[in-house]
Amino acid sequence: MKELKGIHHVTAMTSSAEKNYAFYTETLGMRLVKKTVNQDDIQTYHLFFADDAGSAGTDMTFFDFPNLPKGRKGTDSISKTSFRVPSDAALDYWVERFDSLGVDHDAITESFGKKVLGFRDFDEQSLQLISDENNEGVAPGIPWKNGPVPAEFAIYGLGPVYLTVQNKENIGLVLTVILGFREVATEGGEHLYEVGEGGNGAQVIVEERTDILPAMQGYGNVHHVAFRVEDHAELEKWIARANEFQAPNSGYVDRFYFESLYMPVSQQILFEFATDGPGFAQDEPYETMGEKLSLPPFLESKRAAIEAEVRPLNTKRG
Numbered sequence: 342m343k344e345l346k347g348i349h350h351v352t353a354m355t356s357s358a359e360k361n362y363a364f365y366t367e368t369l370g371m372r373l374v375k376k377t378v379n380q381d382d383i384q385t386y387h388l389f390f391a392d393d394a395g396s397a398g399t400d401m402t403f404f405d406f407p408n409l410p411k412g413r414k415g416t417d418s419i420s421k422t423s424f425r426v427p428s429d430a431a432l433d434y435w436v437e438r439f440d441s442l443g444v445d446h447d448a449i450t451e452s453f454g455k456k457v458l459g460f461r462d463f464d465e466q467s468l469q470l471i472s473d474e475n476n477e478g479v480a481p482g483i484p485w486k487n488g489p490v491p492a493e494f495a496i497y498g499l500g501p502v503y504l505t506v507q508n509k510e511n512i513g514l515v516l517t518v519i520l521g522f523r524e525v526a527t528e529g530g531e532h533l534y535e536v537g538e539g540g541n542g543a544q545v546i547v548e549e550r551t552d553i554l555p556a557m558q559g560y561g562n563v564h565h566v567a568f569r570v571e572d573h574a575e576l577e578k579w580i581a582r583a584n585e586f587q588a589p590n591s592g593y594v595d596r597f598y599f600e601s602l603y604m605p606v607s608q609q610i611l612f613e614f615a616t617d618g619p620g621f622a623q624d625e626p627y628e629t630m631g632e633k634l635s636l637p638p639f640l641e642s643k644r645a646a647i648e649a650e651v652r653p654l655n656t657k658r659g
Contacts, residue, residue, distance in 0.1 A: 342575065342578040342579070342582070343570075343571055343575055344521050344536055344537045345520060345521060345522075345536045345537055345543075345568045345569060345570065345614070346397075346398075346479065346536075346537050346538075346543070346568075346569035346570065346571065346617070347398055347478075347479040347536065347537055347538070347540075347542045347543030347568070347569050348398055348499045348500075348502060348542060348543065348544075348566065348567070348568065348569065349397050349398060349567035349568055349569040349599075349613070349614075349615040349617075350389075350397075350398075350400045350401065350402055350499070350566075350567045350615065351401050351402070351419070351422045351499060351502060351563060351565075351566050351567070352401075352402045352403070352404065352563070352564045352565050352566075352567070352613075353401065353402070353403055353404075353422070353466055353561075353562065353563045353564055354403065354404050354405070354406060354409060354412065354464075354558075354559065354560045354561070354562060354563075354564055355403045355404070355405050355464055355466075355560055355561075356405070356409070356411070356463075356464050356560040356561070357405065357463075357464075358386045358388060358403070358405040358654055359654060360463050361388060361403050361405065361462075361464075362388060362654065362656060364462050364463060365388075365390040365401070365403075365462075366390070366488070367489060368438075368442055368444060369390075369424070369490075369496055370484075370485060370488040370489050370490030370495050370496060371390040371391065371392075371401070371485060371488070371496055372390065372391060372392065372393055372395070372485040372487075372488060372630075372631065373388060373389070373390055373630075373631035373656055374389050374390070374391045374394075374395035374400065374621045374630045374631050375387075375388070375389040375395065375598065375621045375625075375630065375631055375635055376388055376389075376631050376632070376633065376634055376635060376654065376656050377389075377634065377635045377636060377637075378634075378636070378640070378647055378651060379404050379406075380596065380637065380640065382404075382406070383640065383643065383647050383650065384407070384647075384650040384651060385404050385405060385406050385407070385651075386403075386404070386405050386651060386654065387402060387403070387404055388402060388403045388405075389402045389621065389631075390402070390403075391482070391621075392481075392482030392483050392484065392485065392496075392497050392498065393482070393483040393484060393485045393486050393488075394482065394483055394622075394627070395620060395621035395622065395630060396482040396483065396498075397569050397599070397615070397617040397618075397620075398479065398482065398498055398499055398542050398569060399481075399482035399497065399498045399499060400499070401422060401424075401499065404564060405560075406560075409559055409560050410557075410559040410560070411464075411465075411559045411560055411561055412556065412557055412558055412559030412560060412561045412562030413554070413556055413557035413559065413562075414467070414553070414556055414562070415505070415553050415554045415555045415556035415557070416505050416506055416507045416550055416553055416554070416555050416556060417505075417506060417507070417555045417556055417607050417608055417609045417610060418504070418505050418555075418556035418562065418563070418609055418610065419502060419503070419504055419562075419563035419565070419566050419610060419611075420467060420503045420504065420505035420548065420556070420563070421459075421467040421468065421469060421502070421503035422466075422467070422468055422469075422499070422502055422503075422563065423457070423468070423469045423470070423471045423499065423500030423501045423502065423503075423541070424468065424469070424470050424471070424496045424498070424499065424500060425470075425471055425473050425476075425481050425496065425497060425498040425499065425500045425541050425542065426470050426471070426472060426473065426494060426495065426496055426497070427472075427473050427474075427481075427493060427494070427495075427497070428472055428473065428474045428493070428494075429456045429472045429474045430493075430494075431470070431472065431493065431494040431495075432449050432456055432457075432458045432470060432472055433449075434491075434494040435458055435470055435494065436449065436458065438490075439460060444460055444461075444462075445460060445461045445465075446458060446459065446460035446461070447459035447460065452471075452528070452531075452546075453526055453528055453531075453533050453546075454475065455471050455472055455474075455475065455476070455541065456471070456472040456474065457469050457470065457471050457472070458470040464560050464561035465561045466561050466562070466563075467503075469500075470496070471500040471501065471541055473541060476540050476541045477539070477540050478535070478537075478538040478539040478540020478541065478542060478543055479498075479537065479538045479539070479540050479541070479542030479543045480542075481497040481498040481542065482497045482498045483497060484496070484497045487658070487659075498541075498542055499542060500541040500542065500544070501533075501541060501544035501545060501546045502544075502545050502546070502566050503545075503546045503547075503548055504545060504546070504547045504548065504610060505547075505548045505550055505553075505556070506547060506548070506549060506550070506607075506610075507549070507550065507551055508549065509532055509547045509549045511607075512547055512606065512607070512610070513532065513534075513547065515606050516534050516545060516547075517534070518586075519582065519583075519586050519588065520536065520568070520612075521536055522534040522535060522536045522545065523535055523536070525539075530548060530549045530550065531546050531547065531548050531549075532546070532547045532548075532549070533545075533546050534546070534547065536568075555608075555609070556609055558609060564611065565603070565611035565612065565613050566611075566612060566613070567601070567612070567613035567614065567615040568612065568613070568614050568615070569615065569616075569617055570614050570615065570616055570617070571616070571617060572616055572617070572618065573600055573616060575616070576593070576600050576601075576602060576614060576616055577593075579602055579614045580592060580593060580602050583602065583604055588604055588606075589604065589605055590602060590603060590604045591603035591604070596615075596637070597619075597637035597638065597639075598619065598620060598621055598623075598637070599615045599616045599617070599618065599619070599620075600615070600616045601613050601614065601615045601616075602614040624637075631656055632656055632657045632658065634647075634648065634651070
């Protein structure tokens with residue numbers, strides 16, 4: 342079977358779909374490529390922010406579950422999401438942009454030889470920008486052509502995802518023995534793993550912490566991280582592999598825009614395996630992706646009921 346191709350997407354939770362749309366498109370300059378609903382909870386929006394084409398490996402997605410409490414940061418969690426930018430100079434641009442827009446951010450620092458800039462959104466979601474200046478490996482996506490950020494500075498893909506745990510041994514075994522990651526570096530209490538072609542788009546950083554409480558799910562925290570597989574045939578092999586290791590899993594799930602397998606690896610860390618296709622353009626033209634409420638065919642017959650449940654959310658551009 343083929344190695345995993347890297348990070349596919351990260352799904353988090355937000356307190357407000359409206360504020361979420363404004364922040365990720367207007368502030369971060371990511372493109373909303375799909376406005377749909379959580380297929381397991383159809384009264385909840387599911388928003389997908391990605392590159393210009395909605396490429397696998399570039400999208401961060403959000404649920405806005407009603408009456409969800411604020412999450413608590415801590416161990417046993419997917420604790421931080423990274424976004425790739427083209428260069429070190431791009432980070433200087435983002436410091437100025439964040440300052441002008443009042444976004445809470447840290448100073449530029451270095452992590453495993455790469456320049457990074459940590460910041461938070463309005464829900465205190467833990468995020469960082471990572472420079473591709475000296476990066477090799479998985480190719481990035483395409484900056485949003487009509488976005489507010491110049492292409493030479495724009496976000497164009499997902500970078501390393503952080504896992505915070507009390508003891509890295511169990512998650513390390515899952516990553517290396519079951520998923521085929523390689524541990525390539527250690528820095529302080531952090532351990533860098535990568536898979537496939539490697540590089541920023543195919544890395545997981547495991548942070549070992551014994552001084553904080555376990556996380557509590559809620560808005561401002563991540564729900565799950567998905568890893569890229571080539572196609573249906575490869576996904577079937579990963580289903581067989583999960584069963585071979587007797588790992589709890591969902592079995593095959595058809596999400597229409599991609600096909601999936603879900604595998605919880607701890608009480609609060611959920612991994613997904615998702616195919617690169619068919620993609621987001623199959624039910625909307627490129628020019629207007631994300632502007633209307635899209636539903637997969639198996640929910641289309643419930644459109645009237647769904648539209649009556651979800652509040653209006655205007656995502657038409659220009």
